[in-house]
Amino acid sequence: MSSAQLLRSEAVYYVDLAVTGITFGCMYAMMAVGLALVYGLLRILHIAHAAVFALGAYVTVLVANATGSVALGFVAAILVTPLFGMTIYRLLYEPLLKYRPDVPMIASVGLLVLMQDAFRIGFGEQGVTFHRDVYDLMTVDLLGVTVNAVQIAIVIAAAVIFLGLHLFTTRTRIGVAWRATVSRPKIAASFGVDPIQVRYLNFALGSALAAIAGGLVALLNNLVDPSIGYVVSYKALAIIVLGGLGSVRGTLIASLVLGLVEAYGTIFIGQWLDRDAIAFLALIALLMVRPQGFTGVRTA
Amino acid sequence: MLHRKWKTSTRPMNLLMGVAAVALSLAMAQPARAEIKIGFQAPLTGFAATDGKSAEIAAEMAIENINNAGGVIGEKLRLIAYDDQAKSDQAIFTANKLIGEDGVKLVVNGSYSASGRAAAPIFQNAGVTTIVAYGVHPDITLAGDHIFRLVHLGPPQGRATALFVAKDLKLKNVSTITMDNDYGQATMDGFLEASPKYGIKVINKYSYSLKDRQFGSIVASVKRDNPDGIYATGYFFTAGPLVAQLRAAGIKAPIIGSQAFDSQKFIEIAGPAAEGTYIVDSLDRDRNDAALQKFFAEFTKRAGYPPESVASVVYSAVKLMADGIKRAGSADPTKVKDALAETKNFPMLEGTLIGFNSLHEIIMPISVNVIEDGKFKFFAKLGDLDAFAPPEK
Numbered sequence: 001m002s003s004a005q006l007l008r009s010e011a012v013y014y015v016d017l018a019v020t021g022i023t024f025g026c027m028y029a030m031m032a033v034g035l036a037l038v039y040g041l042l043r044i045l046h047i048a049h050a051a052v053f054a055l056g057a058y059v060t061v062l063v064a065n066a067t068g069s070v071a072l073g074f075v076a077a078i079l080v081t082p083l084f085g086m087t088i089y090r091l092l093y094e095p096l097l098k099y100r101p102d103v104p105m106i107a108s109v110g111l112l113v114l115m116q117d118a119f120r121i122g123f124g125e126q127g128v129t130f131h132r133d134v135y136d137l138m139t140v141d142l143l144g145v146t147v148n149a150v151q152i153a154i155v156i157a158a159a160v161i162f163l164g165l166h167l168f169t170t171r172t173r174i175g176v177a178w179r180a181t182v183s184r185p186k187i188a189a190s191f192g193v194d195p196i197q198v199r200y201l202n203f204a205l206g207s208a209l210a211a212i213a214g215g216l217v218a219l220l221n222n223l224v225d226p227s228i229g230y231v232v233s234y235k236a237l238a239i240i241v242l243g244g245l246g247s248v249r250g251t252l253i254a255s256l257v258l259g260l261v262e263a264y265g266t267i268f269i270g271q272w273l274d275r276d277a278i279a280f281l282a283l284i285a286l287l288m289v290r291p292q293g294f295t296g297v298r299t300a
Numbered sequence: 301m302l303h304r305k306w307k308t309s310t311r312p313m314n315l316l317m318g319v320a321a322v323a324l325s326l327a328m329a330q331p332a333r334a335e336i337k338i339g340f341q342a343p344l345t346g347f348a349a350t351d352g353k354s355a356e357i358a359a360e361m362a363i364e365n366i367n368n369a370g371g372v373i374g375e376k377l378r379l380i381a382y383d384d385q386a387k388s389d390q391a392i393f394t395a396n397k398l399i400g401e402d403g404v405k406l407v408v409n410g411s412y413s414a415s416g417r418a419a420a421p422i423f424q425n426a427g428v429t430t431i432v433a434y435g436v437h438p439d440i441t442l443a444g445d446h447i448f449r450l451v452h453l454g455p456p457q458g459r460a461t462a463l464f465v466a467k468d469l470k471l472k473n474v475s476t477i478t479m480d481n482d483y484g485q486a487t488m489d490g491f492l493e494a495s496p497k498y499g500i501k502v503i504n505k506y507s508y509s510l511k512d513r514q515f516g517s518i519v520a521s522v523k524r525d526n527p528d529g530i531y532a533t534g535y536f537f538t539a540g541p542l543v544a545q546l547r548a549a550g551i552k553a554p555i556i557g558s559q560a561f562d563s564q565k566f567i568e569i570a571g572p573a574a575e576g577t578y579i580v581d582s583l584d585r586d587r588n589d590a591a592l593q594k595f596f597a598e599f600t601k602r603a604g605y606p607p608e609s610v611a612s613v614v615y616s617a618v619k620l621m622a623d624g625i626k627r628a629g630s631a632d633p634t635k636v637k638d639a640l641a642e643t644k645n646f647p648m649l650e651g652t653l654i655g656f657n658s659l660h661e662i663i664m665p666i667s668v669n670v671i672e673d674g675k676f677k678f679f680a681k682l683g684d685l686d687a688f689a690p691p692e693k
Contacts, residue, residue, distance in 0.1 A: 023516060145551065148548040150548075217513075220545075221514070222571065223537060223541060
């Protein structure tokens with residue numbers, strides 16, 4: 001191999017790793033933003049968000065298998081999970097809001113465990129896979145380089161979603177009202193914003209994001225089993241802490257940082273530590289340096 | 301949930317048998333024509349439940365077949381099954397329960413490595429003769445002379461893989477991907493230890509956690525390594541996504557997988573990407589053997605899916621236990637242990653078991669399968685027993 005070729009293959013390699021890291025980061029972001037929003041608004045650690053993610057993955061696969069269309073699977077997931085998210089708020093959190101914040105959190109853990117077992121009983125321990133060959137969808141050639149199409153789809157989906165979210169919260173009346181309620185609920189209410197509707201909006205949007213992430217992870221793994229939400233759930237919790245609890249921008253930054261640390265860390269110390277261990281070492285180190293998180297705003 | 305149904309329905313019978321046993325011993329009559337209890341544990345729930353279920357169905361099938369043929373030494377066998385959840389603490393609990401509550405003296409263990417390793421010393425200390433069906437951690441048989449193992453342990457499987465990669469596939473430069481648990485590491489250790497002997501160069505070593513399903517960084521790195529072959533240890537639920545992601549990135553090098561790739565679900569998850577994957581120490585399903593074909597048909601009918609390595613080896617384990625009891629002429633665990641140690645050329649579903657070594661590890665050739673048209677196809681038989689001889693102590 002000539003030195004120019006070698007250089008090119010090295011460059012491709014680090015780009016590959018960056019794409020991988022950004023893919024991880026985008027997945028975490030789509031998952032963690034919902035958590036950050038709920039925390040910002042209600043001061044609840046919404047652990048059951050992992051069950052929403054899993055539900056999104058299951059609905060995507062099951063509807064895709066029933067209709068033969070992966071796109072319809074995603075549409076169904078985006079329609080079903082917001083209803084589920086809003087139901088969680090209405091039936092689980094709202095009645096418990098008058099208690100200390102750890103009470104709804106424990107209820108949330110309970111719901112996650114319940115949902116995991118429900119998936120197990122309903123769809124089996126082995127998990128479900130797409131019937132059609134998703135593998136055909138997975139590979140594309142880009143300028144002579146073969147890349148995993150699902151990874152690219154995850155990055156594009158996240159970019160479109162967060163851009164849309166940004167426009168929504170800055171350019172629309174509902175979006176502005178929402179942001180106002182998250183940062184100053186009492187003042188927003190005095191301007192006539194209904195805080196309860198904002199809460200529903202919050203759960204609906206956060207759940208839809210988690211569902212898209214769940215569906216994409218289902219495609220990437222071609223396997224949805226009852227434990228699918230488990231790893232992302234505890235990582236997303238760590239991410240919102242690192243992002244500066246309740247901050248959406250901080251959460252996005254923290255997600256990408258963690259994704260990249262995992263992608264590159266696996267290569268440099270992957271022989272001794274696996275990806276999850278690397279992620280948590282990095283989180284501990286970062287929180288020691290910046291206990292208030294990336295955004296630097298103490299929200300508590 | 302067969303085992304649960306069983307528990308409730310036979311409780312009155314237990315009581316009756318207890319009364320009968322007391323009465324008979326008081327009368328100093330002949331030994332009671334009771335049943336011989338075979339304890340059994342496997343991960344029936346939790347992440348390993350797929351294998352646990354297969355194991356349980358296979359064990360029940362073997363017991364029924366033996367009983368339908370008249371039982372052993374004039375007595376029927378009865379399976380007492382518990383769920384170890386693939387967790388060490390649970391395995392210790394169920395092992396103690398089998399011994400203390402159920403009074404079991406003979407056990408067929410369908411556990412994963414870690415839980416099997418935790419339970420083995422408990423069975424050994426209670427003098428319970430145990431056949432471990434497929435747990436591959438070296439420490440399992442080190443627990444003592446009452447423990448037998450029916451599967452090649454991790455390091456010999458890895459050494460056999462090195463032999464296969466070098467001699468049969470003639471590959472030189474290999475990247476390795478290790479699953480971070482007892483089984484994945486032990487098997488990889490054997491491969492890494494033997495590979496220099498066969499001139500295999502390991503370009504890079506990677507590892508991943510059991511919970512991981514996204515292998516982006518490893519895939520990118522393997523792509524840069526540009527190896528002649530890739531050796532990976534894993535279970536079907538990690539192997540499926542791993543193989544699919546390697547292939548999706550355009551990596552064409554042959555993939556050699558460890559024994560636990562051997563699952564229909566692996567092919568289902570990886571789809572066309574599974575084609576051409578070699579699985580070392582995998583059940584040879586093409587063998588022209590009446591017992592094997594009958595087992596296949598019967599298991600598929602019961603379970604709704606074809607049997608895998610785990611199912612067949614558990615079936616063989618129960619059959620071997622029955623054979624041991626027969627040769628011992630008694631269900632006394634020490635006598636059965638001595639009979640098992642003397643096993644010679646026992647016909648297992650996997651082929652002929654030549655015998656056990658001093659540590660009660662199997663001496664037996666290893667089969668390699670390749671995935672072709674979405675099916676397991678026999679590819680090679682590794683007969684160089686010295687190359688993957690189990691440790692003696």
